Amino acid sequence: MPELPEVETSRRGILPYLKGQTIKKIIVRQPKLRWPIDKTIEQAQGQVILDVKRRAKYLLLQLTNNWIVIHLGMSGSLRILVNQQEVAKHDHVDLVLSNGVILRYTDPRRFGCWLWTDSIDNVSQLKHLGPEPLSEAFSAEYLLAKAKNRQVPIKSWIMDNHIVVGVGNIYASESLFMAKINPNRKVSSLKLNEFVRLVTAIKYVLTKSIEQGGTTLKDFLQSDGKPGYFAQKLQVYGRAGEPCLICQNEIKAQKIGQRNTFYCESCQKLDSE
Numbered sequence: 001m002p003e004l005p006e007v008e009t010s011r012r013g014i015l016p017y018l019k020g021q022t023i024k025k026i027i028v029r030q031p032k033l034r035w036p037i038d039k040t041i042e043q044a045q046g047q048v049i050l051d052v053k054r055r056a057k058y059l060l061l062q063l064t065n066n067w068i069v070i071h072l073g074m075s076g077s078l079r080i081l082v083n084q085q086e087v088a089k090h091d092h093v094d095l096v097l098s099n100g101v102i103l104r105y106t107d108p109r110r111f112g113c114w115l116w117t118d119s120i121d122n123v124s125q126l127k128h129l130g131p132e133p134l135s136e137a138f139s140a141e142y143l144l145a146k147a148k149n150r151q152v153p154i155k156s157w158i159m160d161n162h163i164v165v166g167v168g169n170i171y172a173s174e175s176l177f178m179a180k181i182n183p184n185r186k187v188s189s190l191k192l193n194e195f196v197r198l199v200t201a202i203k204y205v206l207t208k209s210i211e212q213g214g215t216t217l218k219d220f221l222q223s224d225g226k227p228g229y230f231a232q233k234l235q236v237y238g239r240a241g242e243p244c245l246i247c248q249n250e251i252k253a254q255k256i257g258q259r260n261t262f263y264c265e266s267c268q269k270l271d272s273e
């Protein structure tokens, strides 16, 4: 599943080809995505793409009068085609632009979406989302205020989109390891200094991943449309039974909220501060 860094990498990859271009034609071959593509999306034709933004894992194409909101779902990808290429089975949408470029959306499992709206405030999927992890609004003070009386494990809480968007399962394990916080700790037991470490770690891990995705933009413009993803070296995720890179203790695997979680019991003590 594309994670926030991959979506941000996609945004940066397509932006220079889309910004300022007029949409000559939109071709919808398969409207049955997670939510059906509205027929009125044809009104995109003739409109200029003013900007390509991102909120959580949604890409927001800001047009002259409307917005197109794209989610890649489980298996979606976007490609920039500079030459006409044969249409394959799962190529559901093309945006044909005035510069000759085609933005092609491919999604074998069709859990993604293309929403059409005249106001971004009307998009229910974007309501009630927590702050962006790389924004100033996502801070230790913010988390401390939200954490009051919360008894859930910190690992599950930090993956909740209402608290903060974009902290996927792998990033949660990696960030908690870097912050030396046990993933089973109850949210309300965490102190401000621990939230400072956690926020710093989350921002670091996501920023690194975006930077490394950027190095594969060249491939992204070619065949498979998948930018580099988790190219960074994982410290704990997937390393059960292997030695901790800091203390050599065995990395432990455990399900927390049905999700695989990896940590070092020695570096991430249950009673630590």
Ligand SMILES: [Zn+2]
Binding pocket: 244, 245, 246, 247, 248, 249, 264, 265, 266, 267, 268
């Ligand atoms: Zn360790």
